[in-house]
Amino acid sequence: xxxxxxxxxxxxxxxxxxxxxxxxxxxxxxxxxxxxxxxxxxxxxxxxxxxxxxxxxxxxxxxxxxxxxxxxxxxxxxxxxxxxxxxxxxxxxxxxxxxxxxxxxxxxxxxxxxxxxxxxxxxxxxxxxxxxxxxxxxxxxxxxxxxxxxxxxxxxxxxxxxxxxxxxxxxxxxxxxxxxxxxxxxxxxxxxxxxxxxxxxxxxxxxxxxxxxxxxxxxxxxxxxxxxxxxxxxxxxxxxxxxxxxxxxxxxx
Amino acid sequence: xxxxxxxxxxxxxxxxxxxxxxxxxxxxxxxxxxxxxxxxxxxxxxxxxxxxxxxxxxxxxxxxxxxxxxxxxxxxxxxxxxxxxxxxxxxxxxxxxxxxxxxxxxxxxxxxxxxxxxxxxxxxxxxxxxxxxxxxxxxxxxxxxxxxxxxxxxxxx
Numbered sequence: 001x002x003x004x005x006x007x008x009x010x011x012x013x014x015x016x017x018x019x020x021x022x023x024x025x026x027x028x029x030x031x032x033x034x035x036x037x038x039x040x041x042x043x044x045x046x047x048x049x050x051x052x053x054x055x056x057x058x059x060x061x062x063x064x065x066x067x068x069x070x071x072x073x074x075x076x077x078x079x080x081x082x083x084x085x086x087x088x089x090x091x092x093x094x095x096x097x098x099x100x101x102x103x104x105x106x107x108x109x110x111x112x113x114x115x116x117x118x119x120x121x122x123x124x125x126x127x128x129x130x131x132x133x134x135x136x137x138x139x140x141x142x143x144x145x146x147x148x149x150x151x152x153x154x155x156x157x158x159x160x161x162x163x164x165x166x167x168x169x170x171x172x173x174x175x176x177x178x179x180x181x182x183x184x185x186x187x188x189x190x191x192x193x194x195x196x197x198x199x200x201x202x203x204x205x206x207x208x209x210x211x212x213x214x215x216x217x218x219x220x221x222x223x224x225x226x227x228x229x230x231x232x233x234x235x236x237x238x239x240x241x242x243x244x245x246x247x248x249x250x251x252x253x
Numbered sequence: 254x255x256x257x258x259x260x261x262x263x264x265x266x267x268x269x270x271x272x273x274x275x276x277x278x279x280x281x282x283x284x285x286x287x288x289x290x291x292x293x294x295x296x297x298x299x300x301x302x303x304x305x306x307x308x309x310x311x312x313x314x315x316x317x318x319x320x321x322x323x324x325x326x327x328x329x330x331x332x333x334x335x336x337x338x339x340x341x342x343x344x345x346x347x348x349x350x351x352x353x354x355x356x357x358x359x360x361x362x363x364x365x366x367x368x369x370x371x372x373x374x375x376x377x378x379x380x381x382x383x384x385x386x387x388x389x390x391x392x393x394x395x396x397x398x399x400x401x402x403x404x405x406x407x408x409x410x
Contacts (some may be wrong), residue, residue, distance in 0.1 A: 043297060197360075227302070229296045229327060230298050233329075233393050234316065235315055235326050235394060236382070236391065237380055237408060238316045238407070238408065240356075240363055240365075240380070240382070240408055241408075241409075242354045242355075242363050242365060242408060243354060244353045244365065244404065244408060245353055245354065246356045246401050247368070249351035249352075249353060249369060
């Protein structure tokens with residue numbers, strides 16, 4: 001009787017739980033396992049309680065497994081959504097920049113055309129100058145040349161700034177170390193050497209401009225003294241009033 | 254491969270160009286040793302400075318063909334100083350050149366020397382002016398390419 005009851009209870013429990021929670025294979029395995037256990041039981045253990053506990057444990061595991069699956073599913077969906085969102089954002093941002101760039105370039109081109117009197121209708125709409133276009137388009141070379149020119153100009157300006165910085169550093173040393181006479185010669189020599197090395201014509205004028213604009217009064221004063229000195233000397237030579245005789249002079253061999 | 258060779262060639266040329274530029278434009282400064290003399294003031298007018306000044310102050314002088322000047326050195330008395338050393342520097346330079354003008358009045362005097370090339374181009378002009386009691390000395394050394402007429406104009410414009 002005890003055994004029948006247990007068997008019925010077991011059958012019901014297994015059937016009920018297995019219908020809801022477990023698949024048919026597991027259902028059969030659990031059923032067989034439990035039936036073997038019951039058939040061979042001679043220990044006096046409360047089989048009902050054991051079975052209830054066991055099935056409850058299985059149900060808990062299954063429930064947890066389900067929740068875990070849901071968590072994995074939700075996490076996966078969230079991760080995929082995040083990736084899609086990021087990719088979409090980058091794509092849209094690039095498109096926006098590209099469109100803005102094309103618009104600005106096209107606007108600038110239109111302005112140039114308006115100034116030069118060229119009609120915009122001569123060119124199909126939508127063709128904007130960009131260095132990223134195919135080599136077949138003529139504007140690409142022009143754009144690249146302009147960019148190269150801008151880079152070169154920036155490089156030249158940078159070189160000049162660095163040169164001025166070197167001169168200023170040299171002048172600072174001279175002010176500290178040399179007397180006034182040496183200061184003047186060194187200003188002149190430093191300028192000469194720097195710009196003869198670079199072959200920069202008009203460099204001296206640029207230095208004067210830089211000194212002036214940056215209010216380097218001491219350096220400007222030195223350069224002014226050098227120039228004034230030369231002017232005075234040439235005036236003095238002109239007023240010497242001396243006769244010159246080129247007769248009977250030896251020529252350099 | 255061609256690009257690589259081109260880059261190497263360009264780097265080589267760029268590396269050499271400053272050396273050539275410097276050797277071509279670096280002048281020999283004959284009066285520079287006077288810059289260390291006590292009591293004297295030395296000034297060097299570089300070609301770049303002259304190029305800049307041609308469009309400005311120098312043009313009003315009219316007596317000097319600034320386009321033909323390479324560089325100018327000036328050594329003059331600032332305060333009474335080491336006259337013997339000064340005289341040694343000046344004599345060393347003037348001995349290499351030809352005297353074309355001389356005038357002396359007591360302690361004061363003027364001496365003008367030039368160096369002329371075989372094709373009669375004046376390459377160097379040295380003007381020495383000395384004052385009384387070892388003071389007010391002025392030496393001007395002009396390097397360039399001048400005709401004799403242009404040299405005359407410098408002194409008699």
